[in-house]
Amino acid sequence: MSEGFSRPVAGHVPVLRLGDVLLVTLQGDLHDSTAQQLQQDLSETIAHSRVTGVVIDISGVEIVDSFLGRVLAEIAAQAELLAARTVVAGMRPAVAITLVELGLTLPGLRTALTTEAAMELLAQPIVSSRSGGLRQGSP
Amino acid sequence: MHTAAGVEACLPIRSDMDLVWVRQHVRQAAARLGFGLVDQTKLVTAASELARNTLVHGGGGQLEVSLVTADGVSGLRLAFSDSGPGIPDLERALSDGYTSGDGLGMGLGGARRLVHDFEVESVPGSGTTVRVTSWVGRPPRPREEV
Numbered sequence: 001m002s003e004g005f006s007r008p009v010a011g012h013v014p015v016l017r018l019g020d021v022l023l024v025t026l027q028g029d030l031h032d033s034t035a036q037q038l039q040q041d042l043s044e045t046i047a048h049s050r051v052t053g054v055v056i057d058i059s060g061v062e063i064v065d066s067f068l069g070r071v072l073a074e075i076a077a078q079a080e081l082l083a084a085r086t087v088v089a090g091m092r093p094a095v096a097i098t099l100v101e102l103g104l105t106l107p108g109l110r111t112a113l114t115t116e117a118a119m120e121l122l123a124q125p126i127v128s129s130r131s132g133g134l135r136q137g138s139p
Numbered sequence: 140m141h142t143a144a145g146v147e148a149c150l151p152i153r154s155d156m157d158l159v160w161v162r163q164h165v166r167q168a169a170a171r172l173g174f175g176l177v178d179q180t181k182l183v184t185a186a187s188e189l190a191r192n193t194l195v196h197g198g199g200g201q202l203e204v205s206l207v208t209a210d211g212v213s214g215l216r217l218a219f220s221d222s223g224p225g226i227p228d229l230e231r232a233l234s235d236g237y238t239s240g241d242g243l244g245m246g247l248g249g250a251r252r253l254v255h256d257f258e259v260e261s262v263p264g265s266g267t268t269v270r271v272t273s274w275v276g277r278p279p280r281p282r283e284e285v
Binding site: 029031032033062063064065066067092093094095097098101102103104 | 155156158159162163166176177179180181183184187188191246248249250252253279
């Protein structure tokens, strides 16, 4: 895990831990291999650090194509299986318009307009979309 | 009538690094021509989908970028070509949800919705060329056409 932000070079995206949440900031144009590496790294980091949430800030991302869209959806699905919720924050309006036209609406992906709103969303008690809901602490 | 104003650039598509160059080049060319932000984003996304097809399904190839004009309107034409196996069933490849590789099956059909003009030439066994054109300031195609 790295401290602070830096311009991503191939193969490395900074991941910050803020309490129970991992904050990932994607910026610029990502290589396919960088996105795939992030997907792998995040699962391991979630399992090791036992966080309950992941926020992926994509406000610095100019385009999301079907490849990156799939990676985001898979990160969220993997995190869910590891008992962490994922929120994608800060999608640019032009990206949202393009994704819908592309036919990629990514149902099941939680979003927030800003990183701050995403953190608030994760701080709220879980309204379970999965039947599991083990986090709520069954009696 | 399209009047091609000549090939502006020719970019190789051989690796995922090349996909990054393709996206950056198309964005800069579109911005220079005066495309708005949403239209730039659509065109770059379409280019990314098509370049990935060229790489993954066509085994690599190239992108030819041309500036075109018609009736005083400027446009950007992108021609992706490969000498891969070709597309055996074009109609099926253009339908949503169809995928033969790694993705969500949005590649070809999705890219078609993001541009104004779209044409595919594919010869089984000898390769595929996808040509797309978007025009500055023209509204998106009506849904029923797409």
